[in-house]
Amino acid sequence: MMKFWDVVKADMRANAGHANMLKLLPTFICNPGFAAVFLHRVACKLRQGGMVRRRLGLLVWRWNVGRSACHINLDSDIAPGLFLPHPTGFVIGSGAKIGSGTTIYQAVTIGKTASPQYPVIGAGCVLYPNFLVIGPLAIGDRAIVGAGSVVLKSVPADSMVVGNPAKMLLVGHPQNAVAQPV
Template identity: 45%
Template sequence: MTRTIRFRDIVREDLYAATGHRRLRRAVTAFLFIPGFSTILLHRLALPMIRTPLDKLGNLIWAWNVRRSGCHFHLDSVIAPGLRLPHPVAVVIGQGVTVGRNVTLYQSVTIGRSKSEDYPVIEDDVIIYPNAVVIGPIRVGEGAVIGAGSVVLRDVPAGAVVAGNPARILKLPDPSDAALPGVQ
């Protein structure tokens, strides 16, 4: 059974990722003074409008957000609640990309497809540092960390740390550490 998440609950999770607070009354201040929160909030506001008679207004909000922030989140990407954008500049999330909960993306991260028709899946609690590129039909496992400037062309195991061009695994989770996600 799929549970539908209410819009205000999504905003609360995004607000918590940006500020550490879940009270919606803090959303106005966060919108005005935290660029990462305003970027994802404007994207989330535009999405439902695109599929209604308000589609022109939704497209206007989306286009203004892209121009204002330099972040291009395709309207057909799936972005779960809790996205954190510490420096929201030049972040690109392609058309069919799926981004899990509580993911952190730094500036100039690109996530998209290569020559294949499939897009990356970024699982929950992933951190992707500046200028990283994640392309192709790959899966980045829960809790993985992708280093700055990395080019990720293959699957990344849960809890792994990868870096380089092309990205190589630098560290795998210690199996004795049960606190890491995805480790039995």
């Protein structure tokens, strides 16, 4: 398990292109993507303490939701290096798992259906605006999900899906990709 400040450095590197801790405050103020991820990490860290720290963590979380319009549940499992280019209007549910180096654009929903299971998003994925995935699905490592896509089935690694409902556009690594009819 990574230490808190190592996770913060990975998030800073993903959102601001550097991990200079001397620039933490300016990066927090000037980079809304980093600010949203950082406040989420702080709220999660505070929840690990006693009653006062847990309540403070909930206040930080609530402030983050209000300032960024990003509802990142404190029970979600988000690996280091989350990149939020336009952090507004998205929801990440409580049981969602997101791999390292994932990029999430605005208005994305990662939630559950009647099933108690949440989606698992692999490492290095790119989720474009207005993407929706709910239920016990998996988005494979390095997969790309196009804007406005509604994912109803699991997506294999190194592939691209687009549409509503999402259909496979590319399968395999981009150099060896096979186009699928849409």
